[in-house]
Amino acid sequence: MKLLRFGPKGQEKPGVLDADGNVRDVSAHVTDFAGASVSLEALEALRAVDLSSLPIVSEPGRIGSCLASVPNFFCVGLNYAKHAEETGAEPPKEPILFSKASSALSGPFDPVIIPRGSVKGDWEVELGVVIGRTALYVSEDDALDYVAGYCTINDVSEREFQIEKGGQWIKGKSAPTFGPTGPYLVTADEVADPQALRVQLSLNGETVQDSSTDDMIFTVREIVSYMSQFMELQPGDIIATGTPSGVGMGMKPQRFLKPGDVMEVEVEGLGRQRQVAQAAE
Helix, strand or coil, rough: CCEECCCCCCCEEEEEEECCCCHHHEECCCCCCCHHHHHHHHHHHHHHHHHHHCEEECCCCCCCCCCCCCCCCEEEEECCCHHHHCCCCCCCCCEEEECCCCHHHEECCCCCCECCCCEEECCCEEEEEEEEEECCCCCCCCCHHHEEEEEEEEEEEEHHHHHHCCCCHHHHHHCCCCCEEEECEEHHHHHCCCCEEEEEEEECCCCEEEEEEEECCHHHHHHHHHHCCCCEEECEEECCCCCCCHHHHCCCCCCCCCCCEEEEEEECCCCEEEEEEEEEC
């Protein structure tokens, strides 16, 4: 299934994309997509619904984030070999974990707001993993059994805030609109191999990131298992699994976002995003 949310910001309704590309309103069966409503059990119940019996939304309008909210918005840093190389960093021996504020969650076509004082806004196409059941001390062999689905994420970053301000990376990752997610939450049964997906991002029509999840240093299996050794992952948690090479910070000369820049972001099979950068008021 491809789950999505449509409607004005703050008034979104849950929907499913059917085989013909129609949006079907599932609000009679689920209030919204977040937390327990994207658990494996909830998705199984929704899968049993006859989609053809649901009303078609002829004009869905705005598409919001595929999740209404997240208990946790986790991220993995320096998880593509070529990205680590372009930043001059040693490939990590264990996953580098950090978080984005959950308030960074944003719609896939909403503007990205460059925050006040920002001079080094950057882009990062990433494969998003949504947890489907409580995970604690999970083995690598079993890790994918805890995944509800996958989505496209743009892990927008502010490099000065992240690196030069001291402290933890979360400061450079958490501004409002820094977490465009969706357009769809694609259930795990539709993704045969999360390590064989093309990931791309273009800036103003120029492709700047074009790679595959097979360049990940740590696979989705390894990430979910590793994280579960230190914390209890919950249904609806999202994990941004790292970005490939081609970020602005790694360019020579470096290149950063400015108002009017257009980012188009895609993970194979998971949908395409488009954001225009705007200056904060």
